[in-house]
Amino acid sequence: MRVHVVVIATSGNQRFIFASNKRRENVGASHLITRVEERWLDEALLAVTGSEERHRSITGHPVEIVTANxxxxxxxVREPEIGRELVTRITLQALREAPGLDVCGVVGEAVEWDGxxxxxxxxxxxxxxxxxxxAQMSRPGPQLRFPGVPxxxxxxxSGLPAAQIVQSTSRERPEPRSAPSMAKLNAFPEALDRLAxxxxxxxxxKQEAHRRLARVVDWLNNKAEWVAVVHADGNGMGRVFQEFSAxxxxxxxxxxxxxxxxxxDFSQGVDDCAAEALRRVVAAMKKPDGEGRRPFRLIAGEPALLPLVLGGDDLTVVCDGSIALPFAEQYLTEFARLARENKRVGGLLRQAERQGLGACAGVAIVKRHYPFHSAVGLAEELTKEAKAVKGALGQDHCALSFHVLYESAVAELxxxxxxxxxxxxxxLTAQPYVVGDVTKDPHGWARHRHWNDLLRRxxxxxxxxxxxxxxxxxxxxxHDLRGGLFHGRGVADAxxxxxxxxxxxxADDLAGEGRSLFWKVEGQALTGLLDAMNATGFLPRPERTERTEQEQPA
Structure with a gap:
C-alpha cells in the first residue's frame, strides 16, 4: 500500500487577526482560523470519505489525520486525488467564508507504507x-483578491474596497466595510461560544457568557486606557518535532x-496543557484574596482579556494593560507545570531522557488606539528576546520580556x-525575567533577574x-534616580x-550588588530599576519580600 502526506496550513494569521483595531473583528478573525482544523475539515472528510472520523488507521481507511491545530x-491519504480534494474543499471554504485568509495545501510524493x-x-x-x-508563491496573495476601482x-x-455599509453596534455610526471585515463581524457571535x-x-x-464577553470586547475597544498584547510560545517545540522520530x-x-x-498524542497533549493553563489563570484572576478584595479589575465579572490565538504551544491574548504582566507570569507557570505533569508531554520527554517544555512570553503594553498589528509585532519580538532563557538555563525554564510604549511611533525592539x-x-534593562524555579544556573545568568526580583524592586x-x-x-x-541612570553608572550609584x-x-531592595544599582552578567552591567519603574502601575502592589542572607547588599 502506498500513501501520501497532505499538509494544509494558514499563513499571515497575525496580520489577518490584527489588521483592524476593531475588537469584534479581531475576535471573529481568530474564530475563522479555527474553522480550518475544525468545521471545514469535518465537512471535507464527510464529503470525501462519508465519515468525519479522523483517527482511523490509514491501513483500513482512505484518510488518517495526524495533527490538526x-x-x-x-x-x-491512500490516493493523491483524495488529498487534492481535501485541499480543494478546505481552501474553497476559506475563500467563501473567510475572504482575506491565506490557506494553502500540498500533497506529497507517494511512499510504500508497509515497513x-x-x-x-x-x-x-x-x-x-x-x-x-x-505553492504559496505560485498564486496571488489574499490582498490581490480585492482590486479597487475609482x-x-x-x-x-481594513482599507480594502468596501462591500457594504454596516453599523456594527448601536453606538457606532454606519461605515463602509470590506468583504474580509464583514466575514469577521459575521463570525463574532459564533466566536463567543469558543471564547466562553x-x-x-x-x-x-450561553446568553450570560455572551453578555459578559461582549462587555469585555466593548471595554477593550472603547474604554481601556492601556491595552496589551501577550504572546506566549513554547520553548524548543520546533526542535522537539524535528527530533520526534528519534x-x-x-x-x-x-x-x-x-x-x-x-x-x-504529543500534539494533543500540548494543546490540552495550553488550554487548561488559560482556564486556570482566568479562574484564579476572578477569585478574591484572603481579605475579600479582588486584586484584578473585572468587567461584568470577567478579567478583561480575549484569547485570540490558542493552538499548539502558541497563545496570543489581548487584554487590559493592568492585568497583562500578572497574566503572563501566571500562564507561564501553569503551562510549564501542566506540561511537566502531562504523561503525553512531560512523561514522554522524560522517558526519552529529554528536557521538559517551558514557555516564554512577550508583553507589549500600548495605548488603546495604537495600531495593533504593530503591538503584535513588538510582542513577538519580546518573546524572541525572552527565549534567551533556553540557552542559559534550558528549554524547561520560562521567562518573559515586556515593554510599556509611551510613544506613538512604530516600535522596533x-x-x-x-x-x-x-x-x-x-x-538599563535586565530583561528577560525568569519565571518559576531555577534548577541550575552555573554562570549566574538569572541572578537578580527573576520575577521575584522585579516584584521586590x-x-x-x-x-x-x-x-x-x-x-x-x-x-x-x-525621578532623580531614573535620570541618573542615563548619565552612567557612576552618577546613578552616587x-x-x-x-x-x-x-x-x-532602599536596599533597589540594589543590585553591594551599594550599587548594577550587577554584571558575562561582563555586561545591568540594572533592574528602569524595568521596575515601567512596570509600576501594571502590577498589583506586592507585599514586602525578604531577601535571603546571601542577597543582602553589603
Whole structure:
C-alpha cells in the first residue's frame, strides 16, 4: 500500500487577526482560523470519505489525520486525488467564508507504507511541508483578491474596497466595510461560544457568557486606557518535532504507525496543557484574596482579556494593560507545570531522557488606539528576546520580556533596547525575567533577574509609610534616580547611595550588588530599576519580600 502526506496550513494569521483595531473583528478573525482544523475539515472528510472520523488507521481507511491545530492540518491519504480534494474543499471554504485568509495545501510524493519506519515518515512530512512556500508563491496573495476601482469606497477598518455599509453596534455610526471585515463581524457571535469554552465560562449559560464577553470586547475597544498584547510560545517545540522520530525510537517504537500515534498524542497533549493553563489563570484572576478584595479589575465579572490565538504551544491574548504582566507570569507557570505533569508531554520527554517544555512570553503594553498589528509585532519580538532563557538555563525554564510604549511611533525592539544601552555597553534593562524555579544556573545568568526580583524592586518603589500613608520613596526621588541612570553608572550609584543613607533599609531592595544599582552578567552591567519603574502601575502592589542572607547588599 502506498500513501501520501497532505499538509494544509494558514499563513499571515497575525496580520489577518490584527489588521483592524476593531475588537469584534479581531475576535471573529481568530474564530475563522479555527474553522480550518475544525468545521471545514469535518465537512471535507464527510464529503470525501462519508465519515468525519479522523483517527482511523490509514491501513483500513482512505484518510488518517495526524495533527490538526493552530490553523494547520497534517494527514495521510491512500490516493493523491483524495488529498487534492481535501485541499480543494478546505481552501474553497476559506475563500467563501473567510475572504482575506491565506490557506494553502500540498500533497506529497507517494511512499510504500508497509515497513515504513518512524524516521522515514518524519522525513516525508518535513519534505511535504517544505513544498508549501513554493505553492504559496505560485498564486496571488489574499490582498490581490480585492482590486479597487475609482468609484469604490474604502473600508474604514481594513482599507480594502468596501462591500457594504454596516453599523456594527448601536453606538457606532454606519461605515463602509470590506468583504474580509464583514466575514469577521459575521463570525463574532459564533466566536463567543469558543471564547466562553476557552475561558471556562460554559457553566454560565450561553446568553450570560455572551453578555459578559461582549462587555469585555466593548471595554477593550472603547474604554481601556492601556491595552496589551501577550504572546506566549513554547520553548524548543520546533526542535522537539524535528527530533520526534528519534524520541519515539529511543522508546523502542520504530514503525510509522507508532510515530503517528505518539505525534498525535504529543500534539494533543500540548494543546490540552495550553488550554487548561488559560482556564486556570482566568479562574484564579476572578477569585478574591484572603481579605475579600479582588486584586484584578473585572468587567461584568470577567478579567478583561480575549484569547485570540490558542493552538499548539502558541497563545496570543489581548487584554487590559493592568492585568497583562500578572497574566503572563501566571500562564507561564501553569503551562510549564501542566506540561511537566502531562504523561503525553512531560512523561514522554522524560522517558526519552529529554528536557521538559517551558514557555516564554512577550508583553507589549500600548495605548488603546495604537495600531495593533504593530503591538503584535513588538510582542513577538519580546518573546524572541525572552527565549534567551533556553540557552542559559534550558528549554524547561520560562521567562518573559515586556515593554510599556509611551510613544506613538512604530516600535522596533532593537531601537527600544538601543535607547536604554549606554555607550559603555551598560544595559538599563535586565530583561528577560525568569519565571518559576531555577534548577541550575552555573554562570549566574538569572541572578537578580527573576520575577521575584522585579516584584521586590516594585515593592521598594511603592512602599508607603505606615503612619501617614505617603510613599517612602517620593516621586521626585524616583525621578532623580531614573535620570541618573542615563548619565552612567557612576552618577546613578552616587545618587542611589545618597538616597540609601537617608532611607536606610527601605532602599536596599533597589540594589543590585553591594551599594550599587548594577550587577554584571558575562561582563555586561545591568540594572533592574528602569524595568521596575515601567512596570509600576501594571502590577498589583506586592507585599514586602525578604531577601535571603546571601542577597543582602553589603
Amino acid at each position: 493552530a490553523g494547520g492540518i497534517t494527514a495521510l 515504513l519506519g518512524a524516521s522515514a515518515l518524519a522525513k516525508l512530512i518535513r519534505q511535504t511541508r517544505g513544498m508549501l512556500p513554493a 468609484i469604490a469606497a474604502r473600508c474604514l477598518s 469554552d476557552e475561558m471556562g465560562m460554559s457553566g454560565l449559560g 524520541i519515539v525510537e529511543k522508546l523502542g517504537h520504530t514503525t510509522a504507525e507508532e510515530y503517528v500515534r505518539h505525534l498525535r 532593537s531601537r527600544l533596547r538601543e535607547e536604554t544601552t549606554l555607550p559603555d555597553g551598560t544595559r 516594585i515593592a521598594a518603589l511603592t512602599r508607603t509609610d505606615e503612619e501617614d500613608g505617603r510613599r517612602v520613596l517620593s516621586g521626585a526621588q524616583a 545618587r542611589y547611595r545618597l538616597l540609601a543613607d537617608r532611607l536606610g533599609r527601605d
